[in-house]
Amino acid sequence: MADLRGLxxxxxxxxxxxxxxxxxxxxxxxxxxxxxxxxxxxALGDLPGSNFFAAWDFTSDPCNFAGVYCDSNKVIAxxxxxxxxxxPGLTGRIDPAIGKLSALAEFSVVPGRIFGxxxxxxxxxxxxxxxxxxxxxxxxxxxxxxxxxxxxxxLDLSYNQFDGTIPRxxxxxxxxxxxxLCHNRLSGSVPPFLSRTLTRLDLKHNVLTxxxxxxxxxxxxxxxxxxxxRLSGPVDGLLTRLNQLNYLDxxxxxxxxxxxxxxxTFPISSLQLQRNLFFGPVQPxxxxxxxxVDLSYNRLSGRISPMLSTVQxxxxxxxxxxGQVPGSFVDRLLAASIQILYLQxxxxxxxxxxxTADIPLSSSLCLQYNCMVPPVEAPCPLKAGKxxxxxTTQCNEWKG
Numbered sequence: 001m002a003d004l005r006g007l008x009x010x011x012x013x014x015x016x017x018x019x020x021x022x023x024x025x026x027x028x029x030x031x032x033x034x035x036x037x038x039x040x041x042x043a044l045g046d047l048p049g050s051n052f053f054a055a056w057d058f059t060s061d062p063c064n065f066a067g068v069y070c071d072s073n074k075v076i077a078x079x080x081x082x083x084x085x086x087x088p089g090l091t092g093r094i095d096p097a098i099g100k101l102s103a104l105a106e107f108s109v110v111p112g113r114i115f116g117x118x119x120x121x122x123x124x125x126x127x128x129x130x131x132x133x134x135x136x137x138x139x140x141x142x143x144x145x146x147x148x149x150x151x152x153x154x155l156d157l158s159y160n161q162f163d164g165t166i167p168r169x170x171x172x173x174x175x176x177x178x179x180x181l182c183h184n185r186l187s188g189s190v191p192p193f194l195s196r197t198l199t200r201l202d203l204k205h206n207v208l209t210x211x212x213x214x215x216x217x218x219x220x221x222x223x224x225x226x227x228x229x230r231l232s233g234p235v236d237g238l239l240t241r242l243n244q245l246n247y248l249d250x251x252x253x254x255x256x257x258x259x260x261x262x263x264x265t266f267p268i269s270s271l272q273l274q275r276n277l278f279f280g281p282v283q284p285x286x287x288x289x290x291x292x293v294d295l296s297y298n299r300l301s302g303r304i305s306p307m308l309s310t311v312q313x314x315x316x317x318x319x320x321x322x323g324q325v326p327g328s329f330v331d332r333l334l335a336a337s338i339q340i341l342y343l344q345x346x347x348x349x350x351x352x353x354x355x356t357a358d359i360p361l362s363s364s365l366c367l368q369y370n371c372m373v374p375p376v377e378a379p380c381p382l383k384a385g386k387x388x389x390x391x392t393t394q395c396n397e398w399k400g
Contacts, residue, residue: 081110
């Protein structure tokens with residue numbers, strides 16, 4: 001009460017003149033919001049080169065401050081920091097007083113050097129729909145109480161130093177559309193997500209482990225990135241349900257099992273499954289229209305399907321494919337319809353291409369380290385090594 005009584009001078013100074021029906025009336029910022037903004041400001045500062053807080057003069061109306069948006073006498077949006085690209089950002093901590101802005105629907109902080117923990121008081125913001133604090137140095141665990149924000153649609157805590165597990169209550173948020181927690185230090189398993197509106201899930205570059213049950217992710221997903229983790233187990237049951245995906249990256253994990261042929265019919269622009277433990281044949285049901293497909297560094301085997309010859313950038317290297325390369329690849333390669341065709345480090349035995357054929361300058365072909373002498377000279381990436389042909393003993397063992 002003492003703080004509120006002490007605000008009477010501040011309240012006078014925060015009177016905002018509004019013209020209504022040709023007469024002047026006064027609107028007063030809620031005293032609790034006023035105090036909360038003061039506390040938030042005291043805990044933060046501008047990095048050198050940033051002048052974001054220069055106009056935060058509490059002798060004037062806070063609703064006119066940079067990044068503060070009000071409706072009537074309540075703060076409904078708080079966007080801290082200069083949003084222009086390359087701006088230095090802010091430093092300091094997020095004060096727990098953020099939880100006092102009871103009408104807040106949007107809270108964001110630009111990239112900078114914000115450190116410390118994410119205040120648990122954020123869970124008091126029952127109207128919050130958008131929470132984005134990426135590319136800072138926030139550490140500690142993600143508060144499980146964020147699962148109480150039942151209106152939350154976007155949660156972006158990417159590029160920070162969060163550790164611990166992804167709280168299971170976050171997976172129960174009914175309105176969640178975008179969850180971006182990439183580039184942190186999160187561990188444990190991926191919780192099941194119940195939201196039927198979830199379209200973007202980005203958890204790449206963490207240390208997540210465990211498997212993904214078939215029903216753990218909703219079919220509403222359009223963007224899924226789980227790369228650079230330690231996830232394992234089969235995903236064929238899961239992937240066949242996610243038929244609205246337009247981007248999929250499961251690379252750099254330990255996923256196993258077969259790649260379902262149905263996935264090649266999804267409206268995906270980029271399919272990244274490299275560096276896993278997938279095995280067995282790859283059998284698309286129809287011509288693949290995905291521009292980029294990377295299945296390299298797995299344990300895939302059998303013959304290469306001609307249905308993959310319509311892919312512009314195809315990485316099948318470092319697998320166990322056998323037999324001849326289908327002639328349809330040659331036709332499209334010479335027509336410059338294929339830009340990258342990496343087939344090195346397999347057990348292929350031939351490719352029906354004329355040794356004098358000119359491969360277009362815009363196309364790249366690598367056939368090194370197979371069970372054949374490469375029929376054409378073509379530069380390979382350095383990682384392919386210098387050895388042109390796989391040793392005969394390895395080829396015989398594979399045949400046997």
